[in-house]
Amino acid sequence: MVRNRRNILILVLSLIAFYSINELGRHAFQTIQAQSRLPTPPPQRQRWEYCTVNMITPGTGGWKAQVSHGGSIENVDSDITGISTVNRLGLDGWELVSVVHETGNSAEYFLKRPMFR
Numbered sequence: 721m722v723r724n725r726r727n728i729l730i731l732v733l734s735l736i737a738f739y740s741i742n743e744l745g746r747h748a749f750q751t752i753q754a755q756s757r758l759p760t761p762p763p764q765r766q767r768w769e770y771c772t773v774n775m776i777t778p779g780t781g782g783w784k785a786q787v788s789h790g791g792s793i794e795n796v797d798s799d800i801t802g803i804s805t806v807n808r809l810g811l812d813g814w815e816l817v818s819v820v821h822e823t824g825n826s827a828e829y830f831l832k833r834p835m836f837r
């Protein structure tokens with residue numbers, strides 16, 4: 721008699737567990753289906769800002785380079801190649817994208833960095 725009760729209890733618990741697992745799986749499947757129907761937002765395009773380093777010339781107290789960015793032009797300390805200026809800009813997140821050889825030993829450096837909204 722005790723054995724039958726125990727078997728019936730095991731059967732009832734097994735049925736409850738099976739039903740619970742089945743319902744949980746069905747709910748998870750419906751959630752996945754609903755999520756797959758949601759429209760995905762269009763990817764946002766990365767925006768960039770640009771800068772140039774050029775006109776590397778000797779000046780009083782050493783070499784100078786012109787840095788153009790956003791409509792402003794600034795004369796900054798540099799070396800004969802302009803690389804020291806490019807390296808300083810690199811510390812501010814600027815990346816070198818192109819170099820154009822100019823007349824003589826000069827060059828023009830083009831840099832960009834991501835714009836943060």
